[in-house]
Amino acid sequence: MTGAPGSGRTDLADRGDIAALVTDFYTRAFADPLIGPIFTEVAHLNLTAHLPIMCDFWETVLFHTGSYHRDALTVHRNLHAKVPLVPAHFDRWLQLWTATVDDRHAGATADHAKIQATRIATSISRRLLGASGARGVRTAAPTTPGGTAHA
Numbered sequence: 668m669t670g671a672p673g674s675g676r677t678d679l680a681d682r683g684d685i686a687a688l689v690t691d692f693y694t695r696a697f698a699d700p701l702i703g704p705i706f707t708e709v710a711h712l713n714l715t716a717h718l719p720i721m722c723d724f725w726e727t728v729l730f731h732t733g734s735y736h737r738d739a740l741t742v743h744r745n746l747h748a749k750v751p752l753v754p755a756h757f758d759r760w761l762q763l764w765t766a767t768v769d770d771r772h773a774g775a776t777a778d779h780a781k782i783q784a785t786r787i788a789t790s791i792s793r794r795l796l797g798a799s800g801a802r803g804v805r806t807a808a809p810t811t812p813g814g815t816a817h818a
Contacts, residue, residue, distance in 0.1 A: 678774025682726050688780075689721045692767040701759045709750045728783050729776055739787075740794060747795045757792040761785060 679685060693714055697703050706712045720737065727735040746752060764784045768777050 676771060676773040676777075679729060679772050679776040679780060681730075682722060684772070685725045685729070686718070686722050688767060688771055689718055689725060691771060692764055693718065693721070695763050695767060696760065699759065699763060702756055702763075705746070705750060705752070705756065710746055725780070728787075729780055740791060743791050743795060752792070752795055754792050754796075757788040761788045 677684075679688065693706075697706055697714070720735075723732075723734040724737075724739070726732045743752065761784055765781050768780050768784075771777075772780075
């Protein structure tokens with residue numbers, strides 16, 4: 668798929684694109700002063716083992732492959748029990764994700780990746796604080812340049 672005209676960026680098209688995006692994102696996240704310590708010092712995340720899981724997750728979210736078979740909310744609840752995950756953590760995660768997507772890709776699927784990340788961050792953050800996960804979060808399926816729905 669093509670990206671924005673003249674941008675030099677292409678849309679997310681396959682697992683290879685997702686792997687490069689997720690690797691870039693986690694490199695940034697691990698180095699971030701706000702959320703990096705959560706990954707490295709609290710979760711003790713092994714990035715080599717974690718990247719394929721996150722690729723499965725985003726491949727399922729963006730391309731409906733069904734390759735992700737875990738419960739993301741439970742993982743975050745367990746982490747939240749160790750250190751309170753507050754809205755500022757989710758806001759920073761979303762800022763980093765959005766910047767990484769924008770730096771690498773442009774197009775309907777890239778836009779969908781940012782929309783879905785917003786939904787995910789909002790939902791998990793709200794649920795960790797004891798509220799419903801979906802309040803006020805609505806998205807439409809991204810459209811192709813011709814205006815047809817893209818899922």
